[in-house]
Amino acid sequence: xRNLIIAVIVIGVxxxxxxxxTYNSSTLIFGTSIPQxxxxxxxxxxxxxxxxxxxxxxxxxxxxKDKKIQLITYDDKYEPELTFxxxxxxxxxxxxxxxxxxxxxxxxxxxxxxxxxxxxxxxxPFTGASFLRTSQNENIINFRSSYQEEIDSIVNYLHTKKDIxxxxxxxxxxxxxxxxFISLLNALNKRDLKLVGEGTYKRNTLSIRHAFNEIKDAxxxxxxxxxxxxxxxxxxxxxxxxENFKDTIFCNVSFSDADQMIQELDFNTQNLLFSQIVxxxxxxxxxxxxxxxxxxxKYYPNEPLSFISLESFLAAKSVVLxxxxxxxxxxxxxxxxxxxxxxKDALKGLSLEFKNRQLHNKTYLFEYKRGDFIKVxxxx
Numbered sequence: 412x413r414n415l416i417i418a419v420i421v422i423g424v425x426x427x428x429x430x431x432x433t434y435n436s437s438t439l440i441f442g443t444s445i446p447q448x449x450x451x452x453x454x455x456x457x458x459x460x461x462x463x464x465x466x467x468x469x470x471x472x473x474x475x476k477d478k479k480i481q482l483i484t485y486d487d488k489y490e491p492e493l494t495f496x497x498x499x500x501x502x503x504x505x506x507x508x509x510x511x512x513x514x515x516x517x518x519x520x521x522x523x524x525x526x527x528x529x530x531x532x533x534x535x536p537f538t539g540a541s542f543l544r545t546s547q548n549e550n551i552i553n554f555r556s557s558y559q560e561e562i563d564s565i566v567n568y569l570h571t572k573k574d575i576x577x578x579x580x581x582x583x584x585x586x587x588x589x590x591x592f593i594s595l596l597n598a599l600n601k602r603d604l605k606l607v608g609e610g611t612y613k614r615n616t617l618s619i620r621h622a623f624n625e626i627k628d629a630x631x632x633x634x635x636x637x638x639x640x641x642x643x644x645x646x647x648x649x650x651x652x653x654e655n656f657k658d659t660i661f662c663n664v665s666f667s668d669a670d671q672m673i674q675e676l677d678f679n680t681q682n683l684l685f686s687q688i689v690x691x692x693x694x695x696x697x698x699x700x701x702x703x704x705x706x707x708x709k710y711y712p713n714e715p716l717s718f719i720s721l722e723s724f725l726a727a728k729s730v731v732l733x734x735x736x737x738x739x740x741x742x743x744x745x746x747x748x749x750x751x752x753x754x755k756d757a758l759k760g761l762s763l764e765f766k767n768r769q770l771h772n773k774t775y776l777f778e779y780k781r782g783d784f785i786k787v788x789x790x791x
Contacts, residue, residue, distance in 0.1 A: 454640075540586070541593075581634055582610075587614075632660065651680075
C-alpha cells in the first residue's frame with residue numbers, strides 16, 4: 412500500500428511538471444486561426460492588426476525584457492473544418508505557448524472537444540457563445556461579453572425606451588446564429604414578449620432572399636441580426652426597398668462588424684442599432700484608446716480603426732499585462748492565473764473583472780447617425 416501511494420505521488424508530480432512546464436525560450440509563440448481570405452477577410456485583418464500593433468510595440472520596446480511575442484496566423488476562411496486543421500498544425504508543428512483570438516462561434520465549437528482534453532490556454536476568442544461561458548475548462552478565458560448580454564441590452568433598450576414589442580430575427584444557419592436566436596428568445600421571454608418572425612441564411616453566402624420573405628409579412632418594429640456584415644447589409648438594403656420595413660430598426664450584435672457594414676451601406680443609412688463590447692474607438696477620453704490609436708497609426712497606418720481591431724488590441728494588452736505580472740519562470744498555469752486576477756484598472760479607462768469566464772463585462776449601444784456612431788445607453 413505504501414509503495415502504491417508513493418507511485419501515485421511520483422506520477423502526479425511528473426504530470427504536473429509536464430502540464431505546467433516552463434517556457435524559457437526567448438520567444439513566446441501564440442497561435443491563431445482567423446479568416447484571411449473569403450467573405451470574412453476584413454474581420455481577420457482587423458483582429459490581426461489590432462493584436463500585432465500591441466505585440467510589435469512590446470517587442471520593439473523590450474517590455475517583456477528577455478522575451479518576444481510571436482503571433483503565428485493561419486487562414487481558415489471562417490470554415491470550421493479548416494479551423495480544426497489549423498489547430499492541429501499549430502499544436503504539432505509549433506512550440507505554442509497559448510492560442511489567441513480565434514474568430515467565430517462555429518469555428519470554435521468545432522475545436523472545443525480538443526480544447527477540453529488539452530492543457531493549452533485559449534484566450535480571447537471572438538465569439539459571445541454561451542458554451543465558452545459555462546465551460547468547466549479552466550484554460551478558456553474570454554475577453555468579451557456574451558451574446559446573451561448583448562441581445563438583452565438591445566431588447567431592453569428598444570422595449571423600455573422605444574416601446575417596441577414586435578421583434579423578428581435574421582440569423583446565420585449555424586452555431587453562431589443559434590446562439591443569437593436562443594439569446595433573443597430568452598430576452599423576449601423575460602419581458603413576456605413573443606417573436607413575430609424569423610429567417611435564416613447559409614454561412615459564407617449572401618443568400619438572404621428566403622429569410623427576407625419569411626420575415627417581411629410580420630411587419631416587425633425591430634429585426635435582430637445575427638449574421639456576418641455582408642449578409643446583414645444586403646438584407647438591410649433589400650428591406651429598405653419594401654414598405655413593410657419603412658420604420659423598422661435593424662439591430663446588429665458586435666460580431667456583425669459595424670464598421671464594415673456601414674461601408675457596405677455606402678455610409679448612407681438610418682434606423683441602425685449596434686451592440687458592442689468595447690467603447691467607441693474614437694473616444695479620446697479613455698487613455699487605453701488613445702494608446703490604441705497611436706500604435707495603430709505607427710504599425711498599421713493603412714488599416715482603418717474599428718471596434719474589432721480595438722477589441723483585439725485590448726485583449727493583446729491584457730495578455731502582456733498578465734505575462735508581466737508572472738514571478739519567476741513563465742508557465743501556462745501562472746499565465747492563466749495572472750489573466751484571471753488582473754487588477755480592475757489594468758486597462759486604463761476600462762474596468763476588468765474575471766467572472767463568467769470573461770474579463771470585460773460591458774456592453775455598449777450605438778446608433779449610426781450623420782455619418783458617425785452615437786452612443787445611446789450607459790454601459791451595463
